[in-house]
Amino acid sequence: MPIWRPSTSHHDKTPLPIRVTRAQGSYLYTADGRAIWDGTCAWWVTVHGHCHPHIAAAIAHQAHTLDQVLFADFTHPLAEHLIQRLSTLTGLPWGFFSDDGSTAVEVALKIAIQYFRNRGERRTRLLALEGAYHGDTFGAMSVSARGLFTLPFEDWLFEVEWLPFPSPENEAALRQSLEKLQERRDIIAFIGEPLLQGTAGMRTYAPSYWDLIATTVRQTGGLVIADEVFTGFGRTGTLFATQQCQQKPDILCLSKGITGGFMPLGVTLVSEQVFHGFYTSDPLKAFYHGHSYTGNPLACAAAIANLELWEESHTWTQLQTLCDTQKQLAEKWREMFPDLPVRTLGLVLAVELPGAERGYLAPHRHTFKAYALERNIFLRPLGAVVYILPALSSQPHELERAFYLIQDYLETVGVSSA
Ligand SMILES: Cc1ncc(COP(=O)(O)O)c(C=O)c1O
Known part of the structure; x- marks a missing residue:
């Protein structure tokens, strides 16, 4: 398809863009029948969830x-x-x-x-x-x-x-x-x-x-x-x-x-x-x-x-719940991987994956993204930094699932938790 995509090297064939036909809450539904959990809020724009009815x-x-x-x-x-x-x-x-x-x-x-x-x-x-x-x-x-x-x-x-x-x-x-x-x-x-x-x-x-x-x-x-x-x-x-x-x-x-x-x-x-x-x-x-x-x-x-x-109290309750979950997961990460930096503020949880290559082009950005997508989770690392940014439609167990997926990935590249 002759569409020049943003921030993309077109010579680099992996991964190909995924055709999405519908979205609801925290999920993107693809043309081939998958439901992918969006942990990026669609480049940080979605707030209450995709296609919020209001x-x-x-x-x-x-x-x-x-x-x-x-x-x-x-x-x-x-x-x-x-x-x-x-x-x-x-x-x-x-x-x-x-x-x-x-x-x-x-x-x-x-x-x-x-x-x-x-x-x-x-x-x-x-x-x-x-x-x-x-x-x-x-x-x-x-x-x-x-x-x-x-x-x-x-x-x-x-x-x-x-x-x-x-x-x-x-x-x-x-x-x-x-x-x-x-x-x-x-x-x-x-x-x-x-x-x-x-x-x-x-x-x-x-x-x-x-x-x-x-x-x-x-x-x-x-x-x-x-x-x-x-x-x-x-x-x-x-x-x-x-x-x-x-x-x-x-x-x-x-x-x-x-x-x-x-x-x-x-x-x-x-x-x-x-x-x-x-x-x-x-x-x-x-x-x-x-x-x-x-x-x-x-x-x-x-x-x-x-x-x-944002004037509804349940929005704030949900925000607090997800912020608390991120904090707890950050604590867990510190216990599991004391040598790998973790940062959290509000809805954001970010961890740094190991490796000599840092910066935006660090290879994890492709390999981790592909690993997560195979498991129907969309996370888009900033180089070696993997972050989870949930929409307010997400549930704590979905954040935990994304979090443990990072741990599983690390095991595949030979890094075990403490
Ligand atoms: C802090 C900040 N300012 C400005 C921008 C640019 O926004 P846009 O991509 O909508 O032009 C971004 C995008 O990520 C951003 O994070």
Whole structure:
């Protein structure tokens, strides 16, 4: 089939894509009659389960009511309602629509850069965390760690200053870097994935580090951008990861789980202060950025239905149950494989498989995925890091099954538990 698939080497024939004809809850149903448990939430987008009836009904209703408007000249109740709700939840009153995580980040970066230009302040530097991943468009790539994904474009990316990943081992280096920032007045913004770097291998860090970085950046007059494209909508155990931090962002990027995994949608929320920087009679100071599908009513309907599900107590009970299960499994892993790192935060459980080859292309990514798929479990390792990210439709026994499958796999490659 002449379809160029994402992040795929087509020369590499294994594994071929699997044809899925239907999905429900945590399961994908294939054309050849298999039911595969999805432990990735379909690239981190599904929240309450595939085809959740509440969200499906909201989209169906909307499709018969209002499909699209040109958002520069028109508005509609669902877009207004959605931004109002997100504002109440985040404390950021203005929302800008885009299409996905990368464009939500592009918008955030462009707003931050233009904000200072509009004020007549010459600021030129952006800060990001080592290991960051913010998307595949050029701005998002520029503030992402240099590596496999960015290699062919290296000469085309803008320069960014990197802060050490905030871990206890790196704390001295981080503090040193932050110390050096204090007198600077050229920082536009810091962008980071709060508490959890997903693509880097599910690397977690404490809220106090986020606060430390954000406080220092604020002292320089710079803005704080939280990229919650992955961490939003329950992944870290709270609706947003920044709810666990003292320092709230000036700009917040949302996508992936925002529609419960049904529709592509990006939202960049900003503070009153940031919006005010664009509120002038000078037409050169407006934000000239817009996507065709801005504020798409079907996507807004899905996002509102998703937020409605988050207002139900059983959603939170289920989130807690699954987070507790992940914690227990992490403890078990520490006993079973004391030498193999394990990390957990909220719904995410990640373990590192052994082997000399690390990084995204580590061979486990193919061999483990194939092993799991043969057993009707879909897990997609980030190199040697295998993670389990369940949708809220999953049950603890399904998480346990995926967990013990990792142990079985390790035995096949000659690693036994303690
Ligand atoms: C933290 C973060 N930001 C941005 C993106 C890009 O999102 P999208 O793939 O929807 O463009 C991702 C995707 O994985 C992400 O994890």
